[in-house]
Amino acid sequence: MTPKCLPPSVMPAVVIFLILMPAVCSAIKVNCSQPNQPALLEALRPVFNLSSIRPVMNMTTSTNITTLFTMYGILGVDEKAQLLLTYLWLHYWWMNEFVSWDPIQCGTDRISLPKSLFWVPDIVINEFMDENRAPSVPYMYLHSNGRMHEAKPVRVVSSCNLDIYTFPFDIQNCTMTFNSYIHFASDIKISLGRDAVTITQISRDVMTTMGEWELLDITANDNQEEHNDDYIDELKFHVRVRRRATLYVVNLLIPSCFLITVDLFSFLLPPQNVDRSSFKMTLILGYTVFLLIMNDLLPITGNTIPLINVFFSICLALMVASLLETILITNLLCGSADFSPVPRLIQVLVLQILGRLVCMPQKTKRPGDSEMKPNFVVAQQKPDGKLSEEMGPVDKSLQELRSLGKNLQAIRLQVEKLGGSQGSEDWIQRCPRKVKPAKVLFICIISVLMHAPCSSVMLNCSQPNLPSLLEALQPVFNLSSIRPVMNASTPTIVSIDFTLVSILGVDEKAQVLKTYIWQTLRWRNEFVRWDPEQCGTSRITIPRKLLWVPDIVINEFMEKNSAPFVPYSYLYSDGLVIDDQPVRVVSSCNLNIYTFPFDIQNCSLSFNSYVHRLTAMQLDLSSNVSDILKHSKKVMTTMGEWELVGLTVNSYILPAGGEELYQEMRFFVSVRRRATLYVVNLLIPSCFLITVDLFSFLLPPQNIDRSLFKMTLILGYTVFLLIMNDLLPVTGNTIPLINVFLCLCLALMAASLLETILITNLLCGSVHYSPVPRWIRVFVLHILGRLVRLPPKPRDREDTVTRNPAAQEMKVSSLVAEDSEVSQQKGPLDKEMVWQELRSLGSDLQAICLQVEQRLGESQTSEDWIQVAFIIDRLLFSFYILFISVSFITIIIIWMQSNNTS
Ligand SMILES: *[C@@H]1O[C@H](CO)[C@@H](O)[C@H](O)[C@H]1NC(C)=O
Ligand SMILES: *[C@@H]1O[C@H](CO)[C@@H](O)[C@H](O)[C@H]1NC(C)=O
Ligand SMILES: *[C@@H]1O[C@H](CO)[C@@H](O)[C@H](O)[C@H]1NC(C)=O
Ligand SMILES: *[C@@H]1O[C@H](CO)[C@@H](O)[C@H](O)[C@H]1NC(C)=O
Ligand SMILES: *[C@@H]1O[C@H](CO)[C@@H](O)[C@H](O)[C@H]1NC(C)=O
Numbered sequence: 001m002t003p004k005c006l007p008p009s010v011m012p013a014v015v016i017f018l019i020l021m022p023a024v025c026s027a028i029k030v031n032c033s034q035p036n037q038p039a040l041l042e043a044l045r046p047v048f049n050l051s052s053i054r055p056v057m058n059m060t061t062s063t064n065i066t067t068l069f070t071m072y073g074i075l076g077v078d079e080k081a082q083l084l085l086t087y088l089w090l091h092y093w094w095m096n097e098f099v100s101w102d103p104i105q106c107g108t109d110r111i112s113l114p115k116s117l118f119w120v121p122d123i124v125i126n127e128f129m130d131e132n133r134a135p136s137v138p139y140m141y142l143h144s145n146g147r148m149h150e151a152k153p154v155r156v157v158s159s160c161n162l163d164i165y166t167f168p169f170d171i172q173n174c175t176m177t178f179n180s181y182i183h184f185a186s187d188i189k190i191s192l193g194r195d196a197v198t199i200t201q202i203s204r205d206v207m208t209t210m211g212e213w214e215l216l217d218i219t220a221n222d223n224q225e226e227h228n229d230d231y232i233d234e235l236k237f238h239v240r241v242r243r244r245a246t247l248y249v250v251n252l253l254i255p256s257c258f259l260i261t262v263d264l265f266s267f268l269l270p271p272q273n274v275d276r277s278s279f280k281m282t283l284i285l286g287y288t289v290f291l292l293i294m295n296d297l298l299p300i301t302g303n304t305i306p307l308i309n310v311f312f313s314i315c316l317a318l319m320v321a322s323l324l325e326t327i328l329i330t331n332l333l334c335g336s337a338d339f340s341p342v343p344r345l346i347q348v349l350v351l352q353i354l355g356r357l358v359c360m361p362q363k364t365k366r367p368g369d370s371e372m373k374p375n376f377v378v379a380q381q382k383p384d385g386k387l388s389e390e391m392g393p394v395d396k397s398l399q400e401l402r403s404l405g406k407n408l409q410a411i412r413l414q415v416e417k418l419g420g421s422q423g424s425e426d427w428i429q430r431c432p433r434k435v436k437p438a439k440v441l442f443i444c445i446i447s448v449l450m451h452a453p454c455s456s457v458m459l460n461c462s463q464p465n466l467p468s469l470l471e472a473l474q475p476v477f478n479l480s481s482i483r484p485v486m487n488a489s490t491p492t493i494v495s496i497d498f499t500l501v502s503i504l505g506v507d508e509k510a511q512v513l514k515t516y517i518w519q520t521l522r523w524r525n526e527f528v529r530w531d532p533e534q535c536g537t538s539r540i541t542i543p544r545k546l547l548w549v550p551d552i553v554i555n556e557f558m559e560k561n562s563a564p565f566v567p568y569s570y571l572y573s574d575g576l577v578i579d580d581q582p583v584r585v586v587s588s589c590n591l592n593i594y595t596f597p598f599d600i601q602n603c604s605l606s607f608n609s610y611v612h613r614l615t616a617m618q619l620d621l622s623s624n625v626s627d628i629l630k631h632s633k634k635v636m637t638t639m640g641e642w643e644l645v646g647l648t649v650n651s652y653i654l655p656a657g658g659e660e661l662y663q664e665m666r667f668f669v670s671v672r673r674r675a676t677l678y679v680v681n682l683l684i685p686s687c688f689l690i691t692v693d694l695f696s697f698l699l700p701p702q703n704i705d706r707s708l709f710k711m712t713l714i715l716g717y718t719v720f721l722l723i724m725n726d727l728l729p730v731t732g733n734t735i736p737l738i739n740v741f742l743c744l745c746l747a748l749m750a751a752s753l754l755e756t757i758l759i760t761n762l763l764c765g766s767v768h769y770s771p772v773p774r775w776i777r778v779f780v781l782h783i784l785g786r787l788v789r790l791p792p793k794p795r796d797r798e799d800t801v802t803r804n805p806a807a808q809e810m811k812v813s814s815l816v817a818e819d820s821e822v823s824q825q826k827g828p829l830d831k832e833m834v835w836q837e838l839r840s841l842g843s844d845l846q847a848i849c850l851q852v853e854q855r856l857g858e859s860q861t862s863e864d865w866i867q868v869a870f871i872i873d874r875l876l877f878s879f880y881i882l883f884i885s886v887s888f889i890t891i892i893i894i895w896m897q898s899n900n901t902s
Pocket of ligand 3: 061062063064095189
């Protein structure tokens, strides 16, 4: 047969090839003219022209590749992306049937030559996810019997299903599958050159680095299952590596054990004397920093939560519980005076049953206690009375008056001492007032400083072997620059198929989705057709660059394809070309982070020809979408942060400017975030903190420094905001709900802190304030007070409380006066003495009255202010509870919805 439709210019070339071919194909043994290297190179030259085909004469002969590797280093593990980084020295051996020479005739039994001159197998590691960044080695060895030896270093970035349950004491079992990317088992077989035990031994001896990971063992299993011809032979290695946990133990576990011990011992702090709640709050702050570190270290996987995270979370929960209990105790200790008596139920349950359980029996009430004291006092007075019986009645009354005077003087001294301290209090209060303008200036300066920051051509093979087929294909290769159709108006139909192998991650900041796909394109080349009988084979693998390849691109592609390069494609006798290659897709995607971390992202991958219009190229789908989805889910082994939930496809015909149209095949990939670890690491701790803030309203502001406590809480909260800021992108359209939630929480915390400061100010400083203005009295005390069930205290009772003692004292003093009048009947000396005694008594009493009146008058204005403070406090507390319950219900509903959509 002669080529029918080939352009005339190709004809002479074909004729030349037909003449040259027999000479090439019989070249099995190479003859050297001289026993030196240049002569050998000269003799090898015809072999180099055969570099694009597999070096076998009969296509049914398989190329057996022997491989082995030495693991030179374990560079690390990326838990977030579920990757294992290793450095390997790879060796491949195979036979080249086209070449052999006599070592004596040529002077050497091997020669090193550039790899580009020969066919090299497309062996890849299936789990390889990134480009090989190891230095490239351009040479390989060729032995006199035709044995080829290729060796190269590879920096393997392989995906691995990392089990982090027992972190940091984890052992990872990672798989490396060696196989040819496109060659079927009938073409390439792969076998192990050395047993796995020796490989492990040599790797251990060679490994110099003492990094985080230690090689345990390497096991190999050869997939020898016999299918039909169309399977790919693979060699699986299981590499087990163990983490060296010492540093994690020293850096994480021991400090956290220390913190828990401190928390345990903090129960020994007496809650009456020391501010235990502030202490515990600071401890929780330290703990959130640990959670921050854990969040950076660990991946978000859907199947398991690491044990260490569970441990940390339980510790935090215990700390929060003990803090809440401390707050409750402080509340009881300081505020129990205003409470109604302990109900009977609590009395029995807590005091008697629980009390016995913890070896703190109920204090037995001694009923005599209250009566004993007066009796004692009476008993003390009795001897005095006996003594005075011997004296006269005036002497007696004088004696009585003297003792009374002494007692009064003592009381006056005490009261005056109190008054003196009142004076010092005034000093303390007055001094800060003078400092105030300076303070304001200082704050101003600080805030200023802070701002600065066919009809096809039938080919003829002269012989039914590969070299002759290659020669016959030569004219087709010369036509590789044009679309393989005879008539330019015939469109090329390209079928697209892909398998989503791995979802490497989502970059919210850059708005990109990183995936790894195996992309298969099929089309028909009208220039090629051969008789399988005549040429000895129905298919052949040839380098892709020798053929025309469609310019199918993914529109959203943002980066160059860094997947391992696979140079070969299959060409069938009927002109079908199957082009298969891995692609690491970095595609832009409009990420909707409104419902983070319960978000489902829908990203599109649009396949289209970059320049060809609809008249030149049409797209088609070779298998249906549900099969693609099913196969992808089967192949995807890693349980990373993202889970594939759906895949749909749509074909669009779009205008391409002018009258022309182009076709686009758009796949929509739905991926869902596995939110468990975000819930455990972020949401639950922040809920704990909010609960603590809620309970902090129970701390009595009179006794405990509530503002310091709240400030520490806000500091802990900013740590969470810091994590969020690292995690989330800054997009113009939507702010994630969780950020809004966290910000509102912070706002409430800040508001409650300001309110606490106000209350503390009112409680301590209201003594010097002018009385409460009328509108505040009406609005706050009456309206708001009723709203929060803190009705204003009845005013008249206050009056009786304040005025009565004074009145009673007046009566007492008059009684005393009457008594003294009665005793005037005695002698003048006695009268003089009694009068003197009475005068001093009167002045003492007056001093006491003055002090008491001053005190009572002050407390009246301050009591109103304090009432205002308490009403505002309770109002904010109710607002807080309302907001927190609404937002928690919202978050739980969103979470349930996102879980139901799976
Ligand atoms: C190489 O030399 C041998 C004799 O030494 C001869 O039989 C053979 O045909 C020669 N081969 C080529 C390719 O010249
Ligand atoms: C090998 O290819 C070169 C061009 O690359 C050509 O000049 C030479 O004739 C070819 N040799 C054979 C034996 O086909
Ligand atoms: C390759 O190995 C198979 C058995 O696995 C054997 O039958 C075949 O002859 C070998 N081929 C070569 C070229 O060594
Ligand atoms: C590693 O995992 C593979 C399957 O993933 C399993 O067949 C092999 O036994 C495991 N190796 C060890 C040592 O557990
Ligand atoms: C190729 O090998 C197969 C079996 O190995 C044999 O049947 C066939 O005849 C061979 N073809 C040629 C052209 O030698």
